[in-house]
Amino acid sequence: MKKVLIITYYWPPAGGPGVQRWLKFVKYLRNFDIEPIVYIPEKPHYPIEDATLTSEIPKDLNVYSQPLFEPYGLAKLFSSKKTKRISSGIIQTKNQSFFEKTMLWVRGNFFIPDARKYWVKPSVKYLTEVLSKENINTIITTGPPHSVHLIGKQLKKDTGVTWLADFRDPWTSIGYHKELKLTSSSEKKHKVLEHDVLNEADRILVTSHTTKLEFEQITNQSISVITNGYDSDYQGDAHLDRRFTISHIGSLLTGRNPKNLWQVLSRLAAEDAVFRGDLQLEFMGVVSQDVMDSMYRFELGPYIKMLGYGSHAEAQHKQQRSQLLLMVEIDSEETKGIIPGKLFEYMIAKRPILAIGPEGWEAGSIIKDMNAGEVFNYEAQAELKKTILEWYTAFKKDRIISESTGIEKYSRKALTQELSKLL
Numbered sequence: 500m501k502k503v504l505i506i507t508y509y510w511p512p513a514g515g516p517g518v519q520r521w522l523k524f525v526k527y528l529r530n531f532d533i534e535p536i537v538y539i540p541e542k543p544h545y546p547i548e549d550a551t552l553t554s555e556i557p558k559d560l561n562v563y564s565q566p567l568f569e570p571y572g573l574a575k576l577f578s579s580k581k582t583k584r585i586s587s588g589i590i591q592t593k594n595q596s597f598f599e600k601t602m603l604w605v606r607g608n609f610f611i612p613d614a615r616k617y618w619v620k621p622s623v624k625y626l627t628e629v630l631s632k633e634n635i636n637t638i639i640t641t642g643p644p645h646s647v648h649l650i651g652k653q654l655k656k657d658t659g660v661t662w663l664a665d666f667r668d669p670w671t672s673i674g675y676h677k678e679l680k681l682t683s684s685s686e687k688k689h690k691v692l693e694h695d696v697l698n699e700a701d702r703i704l705v706t707s708h709t710t711k712l713e714f715e716q717i718t719n720q721s722i723s724v725i726t727n728g729y730d731s732d733y734q735g736d737a738h739l740d741r742r743f744t745i746s747h748i749g750s751l752l753t754g755r756n757p758k759n760l761w762q763v764l765s766r767l768a769a770e771d772a773v774f775r776g777d778l779q780l781e782f783m784g785v786v787s788q789d790v791m792d793s794m795y796r797f798e799l800g801p802y803i804k805m806l807g808y809g810s811h812a813e814a815q816h817k818q819q820r821s822q823l824l825l826m827v828e829i830d831s832e833e834t835k836g837i838i839p840g841k842l843f844e845y846m847i848a849k850r851p852i853l854a855i856g857p858e859g860w861e862a863g864s865i866i867k868d869m870n871a872g873e874v875f876n877y878e879a880q881a882e883l884k885k886t887i888l889e890w891y892t893a894f895k896k897d898r899i900i901s902e903s904t905g906i907e908k909y910s911r912k913a914l915t916q917e918l919s920k921l922l
Contacts, residue, residue, distance in 0.1 A: 513547065745824075823850065
């Protein structure tokens with residue numbers, strides 16, 4: 500059985516989407532004659548935790564770990580709440596405090612490529628011995644944080660291992676990158692590191708075709724696309740909410756603010772007392788202040804239900820019970836290739852997806868291809884209102900259903916089989 504070392508920052512008890520991809524690959528790799536060995540940080544500062552995910556780790560999995568110094572740990576001494584928000588990727592663009600502005604500038608210009616850079620050197624030294632001890636000749640690094648790729652880069656140089664670099668998100672084109680207040684020198688350093696990783700890795704793995712096209716402008720190395728997926732055998736038998744719930748699962752970061760949707764829902768509520776009595780907007784996860792402000796400005800406050808952060812199992816249950824599932828992406832050129840991991844779990848939940856994002860959004864194309872819901876841009880008004888009314892009419896008749904088809908190819912086991920072929 501072939502051994503592969505997977506180097507990842509996010510691992511249970513970490514919660515959120517960053518941990519799911521490789522936890523699920525590890526779960527199924529043995530089915531395809533590949534023995535995964537995992538390397539993770541020891542006692543890291545995860546902004547979100549979900550202890551229930553530890554039950555999905557194979558019982559006899561070989562896991563190595565080493566301590567790391569994280570500057571966020573020191574910053575918490577000054578402002579724990581704001582530090583947690585920034586380390587989670589939630590960057591408040593409006594009304595930033597002096598502390599937040601300073602944190603972002605320091606984060607962007609002193610910690611390149613990111614605040615986990617201090618894990619690189621000790622990891623290379625430690626893993627050189629692990630590779631020899633375990634007789635491993637293939638490694639996988641997954642980012643963000645992209646400093647993890649620098650571990651792979653140095654290990655390849657020092658030991659000659661075959662190195663696959665997995666990008667769950669792009670590097671310098673990711674939406675929050677330009678919010679880091681980078682100097683021209685810092686921006687150049689990011690570009691150089693990105694170029695080096697993409698050209699020195701033996702194979703590149705990405706989660707979208709848009710990212711593949713972007714990276715093909717930087718490297719001639721082989722690039723493969725393996726999206727995220729779902730890991731569920733749900734058959735569609737949950738008891739649906741009694742109210743007309745539109746639920747969003749996950750973080751609604753700054754910029755993911757579909758004001759046209761809030762406006763349409765506000766008008767519908769004002770025009771129809773019955774609709775007003777049925778409507779409920781549910782949010783499981785962090786919602787940025789600008790999104791909350793917009794919803795209250797459109798007088799949607801009475802219909803909002805904040806569920807806070809839930810475990811992965813709780814999120815799946817909420818998805819299955821909701822009447823509609825909301826998915827939103829920032830309206831920009833840089834986000835066209837973002838395919839949220841929750842998309843595939845939304846589809847397997849068998850509930851219609853209401854998606855709002857940029858023109859040419861790759862996730863929107865998947866929704867349309869799978870017949871999993873409806874997709875709108877940030878300008879849509881009349882068509883958006885018409886579609887919501889159609890769904891609401893079906894809801895009143897207990898007939899609001901999802902007719903998604905062909906989603907089996909996005910099962911985690913099927914995707915792991917694709918990965919095994921690359922390895």
